[in-house]
Amino acid sequence: MTDTNIDTDENNLQSLSTGDCVVNEIDSDFWVFGYGSLVWKVDFPIETQQIGYIKGFQRRFYQNSIDHRGTVEKPGRVVTLVPADDETSVVYGVAYKIPKAKQQEVLEHLDYREKNGYERCLVPFYSLNANKAGESIRNIVIYVATKENDSYAGHKNDLNDIANQIFEAHGPSGPNREYVFRLADAMRQFFPHHNDDHLFELEKLLKERERKSFNG
Numbered sequence: 001m002t003d004t005n006i007d008t009d010e011n012n013l014q015s016l017s018t019g020d021c022v023v024n025e026i027d028s029d030f031w032v033f034g035y036g037s038l039v040w041k042v043d044f045p046i047e048t049q050q051i052g053y054i055k056g057f058q059r060r061f062y063q064n065s066i067d068h069r070g071t072v073e074k075p076g077r078v079v080t081l082v083p084a085d086d087e088t089s090v091v092y093g094v095a096y097k098i099p100k101a102k103q104q105e106v107l108e109h110l111d112y113r114e115k116n117g118y119e120r121c122l123v124p125f126y127s128l129n130a131n132k133a134g135e136s137i138r139n140i141v142i143y144v145a146t147k148e149n150d151s152y153a154g155h156k157n158d159l160n161d162i163a164n165q166i167f168e169a170h171g172p173s174g175p176n177r178e179y180v181f182r183l184a185d186a187m188r189q190f191f192p193h194h195n196d197d198h199l200f201e202l203e204k205l206l207k208e209r210e211r212k213s214f215n216g
């Protein structure tokens with residue numbers, strides 16, 4: 001995570017980023033969008049949360065993980081967002097509002113957690129909470145690992161190869177496959193009517209590999 005261009009003054013959080021991210025100013029409210037581990041591992045204080053989506057991206061296991069779910073010698077794979085060709089494409093996830101008094105602390109915590117190649121960007125978020133129907137958040141922080149970072153692996157995008165890599169990988173945060181299973185479970189729980197092909201197909205390939213290894 002590079003933090004050049006980021007002003008962490010709590011009333012003026014700003015983000016300038018590379019790649020295809022929207023560059024914008026965000027309000028004094030600090031919202032962060034989880035679409036990967038942030039969906040199921042919330043190890044920071046929150047004021048409130050909403051389920052919903054952001055537009056114009058696809059969630060893909062195109063980022064090597066050398067610090068959480070793999071090692072330098074044997075990297076794992078975690079998700080990042082890639083710009084979608086299809087303008088109607090959305091990524092579902094969870095928006096968290098950070099309490100005012102904790103903004104700086106949470107920002108530093110998340111920057112550290114997402115340090116392996118992720119940049120902060122700002123995009124609009126669209127709520128699917130029953131009591132928030134049709135509402136949006138103008139600027140929400142996303143952590144996105146763009147093609148420019150050293151751990152980007154989107155050029156190796158065969159799903160079977162990704163499954164093999166994940167199946168073999170373990171890191172300080174645990175087995176890589178656990179990351180996939182937890183994310184898939186959370187997506188089913190929050191968005192029972194949405195079929196995330198890339199994620200669910202990968203989950204299927206990993207379960208097959210598990211079955212094979214259990215059966216010798």
Ligand code: SIN
Pocket residue numbers: 033034035036037038039078079080114143
């Ligand atoms: C996220 O969850 O939003 C970022 C990617 C990750 O940490 O898995």
